[in-house]
Amino acid sequence: MMENNMAQATMGAKLDALPNKPGGGPAASGGIKLSSRDVRVFYGDNEALHGVSMDVMANEVVAFIGPSGCGKSTFLRCFNRMNDTVAGARVTGQITLDGRDIHDHAIDVVQLRAQVGMVFQKPNPFPKPIYENVAYGPRLHGLTSSKSELDQIVESSLRRAGLWEEVKDRLDAPGTGLSGGQQQRLCIARAIAVSPDVILMDEPCSALDPIATAKIEELIHELKENYTIIIVTHNMQQAARVSDRTAFFHLGDLIELGTTSQIFTTPKQQRTEDYVTGRYG
Amino acid sequence: MRRRQVREKLFHWSGIAAVVIALTLVGIFFGTILKTGLPAFWQSTFVMDVHFDPEVVQIGPKPEPMPGESPAAYQQRFNQWQLDLGFVDFGQIIHKSIVKQLPEAAEHPDETLALVTSGELFALRDRVVADPGIIGQTVRLKLLADANVDVWLKGNIDRDLPDTQQQLSPLVRAWADQLQASGVIQNKFSTAIFMNPDSRSSLASAGLAGAFMGSLFMMIIVILLAMPIGVAAAIYLEEFAPKNRLTDLIEVNINNLAAVPSIVFGLLGAVVFIMWFNLPMSSSLVGGLVLTLMTLPTVIIATRAALKAVPPSIREAALGVGASKMQAITHHVLPLARPGILTAMIIGVAQALGETGPLLLIGMSAFVASIPATPFDQSTALPVQIYLWESNELRNFFEGRGSAAIIVLLGMMLALNAVAIWLRKRFETRW
Ligand SMILES: Nc1ncnc2c1ncn2[C@@H]1O[C@H](COP(=O)(O)OP(=O)(O)O)[C@@H](O)[C@H]1O
Ligand SMILES: [Mg+2]
Numbered sequence: 130m131m132e133n134n135m136a137q138a139t140m141g142a143k144l145d146a147l148p149n150k151p152g153g154g155p156a157a158s159g160g161i162k163l164s165s166r167d168v169r170v171f172y173g174d175n176e177a178l179h180g181v182s183m184d185v186m187a188n189e190v191v192a193f194i195g196p197s198g199c200g201k202s203t204f205l206r207c208f209n210r211m212n213d214t215v216a217g218a219r220v221t222g223q224i225t226l227d228g229r230d231i232h233d234h235a236i237d238v239v240q241l242r243a244q245v246g247m248v249f250q251k252p253n254p255f256p257k258p259i260y261e262n263v264a265y266g267p268r269l270h271g272l273t274s275s276k277s278e279l280d281q282i283v284e285s286s287l288r289r290a291g292l293w294e295e296v297k298d299r300l301d302a303p304g305t306g307l308s309g310g311q312q313q314r315l316c317i318a319r320a321i322a323v324s325p326d327v328i329l330m331d332e333p334c335s336a337l338d339p340i341a342t343a344k345i346e347e348l349i350h351e352l353k354e355n356y357t358i359i360i361v362t363h364n365m366q367q368a369a370r371v372s373d374r375t376a377f378f379h380l381g382d383l384i385e386l387g388t389t390s391q392i393f394t395t396p397k398q399q400r401t402e403d404y405v406t407g408r409y410g
Numbered sequence: 411m412r413r414r415q416v417r418e419k420l421f422h423w424s425g426i427a428a429v430v431i432a433l434t435l436v437g438i439f440f441g442t443i444l445k446t447g448l449p450a451f452w453q454s455t456f457v458m459d460v461h462f463d464p465e466v467v468q469i470g471p472k473p474e475p476m477p478g479e480s481p482a483a484y485q486q487r488f489n490q491w492q493l494d495l496g497f498v499d500f501g502q503i504i505h506k507s508i509v510k511q512l513p514e515a516a517e518h519p520d521e522t523l524a525l526v527t528s529g530e531l532f533a534l535r536d537r538v539v540a541d542p543g544i545i546g547q548t549v550r551l552k553l554l555a556d557a558n559v560d561v562w563l564k565g566n567i568d569r570d571l572p573d574t575q576q577q578l579s580p581l582v583r584a585w586a587d588q589l590q591a592s593g594v595i596q597n598k599f600s601t602a603i604f605m606n607p608d609s610r611s612s613l614a615s616a617g618l619a620g621a622f623m624g625s626l627f628m629m630i631i632v633i634l635l636a637m638p639i640g641v642a643a644a645i646y647l648e649e650f651a652p653k654n655r656l657t658d659l660i661e662v663n664i665n666n667l668a669a670v671p672s673i674v675f676g677l678l679g680a681v682v683f684i685m686w687f688n689l690p691m692s693s694s695l696v697g698g699l700v701l702t703l704m705t706l707p708t709v710i711i712a713t714r715a716a717l718k719a720v721p722p723s724i725r726e727a728a729l730g731v732g733a734s735k736m737q738a739i740t741h742h743v744l745p746l747a748r749p750g751i752l753t754a755m756i757i758g759v760a761q762a763l764g765e766t767g768p769l770l771l772i773g774m775s776a777f778v779a780s781i782p783a784t785p786f787d788q789s790t791a792l793p794v795q796i797y798l799w800e801s802n803e804l805r806n807f808f809e810g811r812g813s814a815a816i817i818v819l820l821g822m823m824l825a826l827n828a829v830a831i832w833l834r835k836r837f838e839t840r841w
Contacts, residue, residue, distance in 0.1 A: 214729055216653060242732035249730070253723035255742060265741075266731035316727070323731055 161228075162187040162327060162357045163208055168222035170203050170212060177203050180222065181383045183376060187326075190353055192368035192389065193361045195378035196404065201361045202250075204378070205329050208359065209245040210238050226327070243270050246320030250332040252312035254304030254319070259296050262304040262315055263287060266323035282322055289355075290318035291348050310341025317348065321356075328352065330360040334367065346371050365405060369393055377401045443820075447813030453614060454555035454563045455598040456526060456589075460507045461548040462538070467498050472542040495538060500531045504553070511594045512585060524582050525589070527554045529612030554602060555595055557613035559586045561806040563595065577804075603814055607781045608795065613804060618815050620781045624694045624774070624789030625763060625822065631698025631785065632705055632762045637755055639702075640709030647710070648717045649739055668707035675704040676768025684772060692773035695785040700768045705758035712757060716750025717743060749834045756830040760823055766793040792819045 163185040170178040193201040287293040334342040375392040558577040606617030679700030728738035782789035800812040
């Protein structure tokens with residue numbers, strides 16, 4: 130059922146336009162960045178995700194939608210193995226990043242998380258200065274050898290996250306003192322600072338006001354140039370605005386995956402149609 | 411509606427009443443302790459000229475190391491010299507000095523010596539050892555009066571009691587009054603209580619230096635052991651331990667241990683540390699170990715609470731940028747939990763510092779007449795010293811001294827708390 134929905138939908142045009150990433154990893158081979166095959170997640174004995182297979186192309190934005198509790202976050206967290214940190218959680222199936230199995234023993238989960246960054250539902254800056262928030266990742270991974278290099282990374286990350294102009298005069302101020310929207314952009318800057326290929330966003334705007342939300346959405350448009358983005362959202366309009374393709378989940382199954390316009394205008398599955406037209410969810 | 415308002419008022423006022431009662435009790439507590447304790451820091455003291463009469467102090471020159479002499483041989487000569495000094499009758503020197511102030515005391519050397527506490531005889535000898543040149547000179551000295559003289563002069567005994575119930579003979583009492591009137595005996599601030607160990611023969615110069623050092627050693631041992639062990643255990647249980655029967659059991663037991671009467675830990679310490687490991691009895695090392703055991707559950711529980719209070723989103727954030735679990739904890743969770751951990755530590759140490767029960771069982775209630783130099787030496791602890799003094803038969807004198815010791819103990823606690831508050835402030839403002 131899922132296989133036939135699986136998207137040939139990614140457009141060639143996008144693949145041609147692979148930009149050179151600053152300090153990024155290897156460019157996606159053949160366009161497939163992430164791919165999952167029959168991924169199941171168990172919390173204890175309870176299976177929360179029932180075998181999901183899908184591919185994500187390089188430099189596209191994929192939105193995960195679906196009613197609350199359907200396993201969107203659970204699936205998203207498989208891509209950077211955040212479920213490893215949840216006691217009692219177990220993941221089966223295969224996930225590859227640039228063709229390499231991320232569960233392979235040779236893969237360092239620390240390296241993986243540098244390559245697949247994450248932005249959480251609630252802005253969670255460290256209670257440290259803005260500068261330290263962004264510099265933490267590069268320091269951790271030993272990406273820089275000098276203070277000026279680190280300064281540069283901090284500045285460019287904050288610029289990319291559209292926060293530089295607002296905070297450049299108070300880099301010593303605590304990150305927790307910023308407004309909600311600024312905090313979330315700081316978290317995005319923090320994720321960008323370790324030059325990932327992929328950014329996972331789990332309902333990044335659900336705690337923000339409409340103006341802050343609009344800023345983040347705008348930012349996602351810009352980030353698309355350089356990063357592959359998967360965004361979980363409960364806001365249908367948002368999915369429609371920011372994503373190239375949309376995946377609809379229901380009760381732990383991937384019901385339908387297609388271009389965003391197709392999902393919202395001509396869904397193939399009845400349940401998808403019911404959901405996007407607001408009949409439940 | 412009206413009834414609800416009445417109830418609210420009632421609640422409000424009963425709250426205020428509770429606070430007032432509590433504050434009053436605390437005030438009474440501090441008031442009485444300060445009232446009885448503070449005067450004990452001032453003691454009846456002879457201030458007079460003392461002549462180191464060469465007739466009395468008949469002793470050869472202090473031996474100096476000779477060229478070609480082995481250290482052992484020199485030590486032997488020195489010991490012999492000190493031994494000789496031990497036969498010198500320093501009581502005679504004191505007697506003569508007092509006679510100068512009080513001629514009628516000439517015929518009664520024994521009564522005269524009852525005026526001065528016996529520890530001062532050794533103090534005079536120590537002066538000669540330190541500087542033999544003092545022989546033949548006259549020096550103005552401060553000598554502590556006997557404890558009973560102090561009690562008499564401070565009015566801590568009823569002056570109208572019949573002679574049979576008085577501690578001092580009528581003659582000595584009269585002299586004491588006379589010497590006080592002539593300004594020879596003055597009420598002076600005395601450092602004896604801080605500088606000296608406990609004493610049974612020279613009560614007026616009994617001090618709590620031994621107990622203080624014992625408590626200090628134990629405090630250091632508790633901080634050095636309970637802090638790392640407790641914090642490590644809490645981190646393991648809170649962050650790493652798998653959830654299973656075994657860890658559940660451990661958790662329940664730790665919670666139970668916190669409620670175990672402290673004296674039981676003393677029994678445990680006596681068996682394990684003294685009988686099995688043969689550590690020295692009555693030593694502050696064993697005391698510190700026992701108190702560490704007693705403090706650990708408190709530290710573990712409070713540290714876990716502090717760790718739990720750090721929002722999980724911070725951990726996720728650190729893990730999300732590629733920190734290992736250990737890095738997430740050391741870089742982010744621990745610094746945020748540090749104020750809480752410090753509080754836990756202070757609660758634990760303060761509890762340990764005031765503990766008497768378990769120390770009794772490992773022999774730390776013994777009378778120790780020397781200041782411990784290492785944790786292996788015999789010693790007592792401040793609360794034990796308070797207990798010993800408050801139960802001394804010369805109540806009139808030791809009631810005040812006990813309260814003085816309480817003041818020192820409270821001062822130690824306050825200092826500890828001040829350090830903790832200072833550290834907290836430091837860590838909280840340091841982003
Ligand atoms: N840590 C966890 N332990 C146990 N069950 C969980 C945990 N996280 C999520 N679940 C369960 O997995 C299912 C999917 O949750 P989630 O992925 O958070 O849904 P969504 O993000 O789509 O709202 C839910 O039924 C939820 O109860
Ligand atoms: Mg979710």
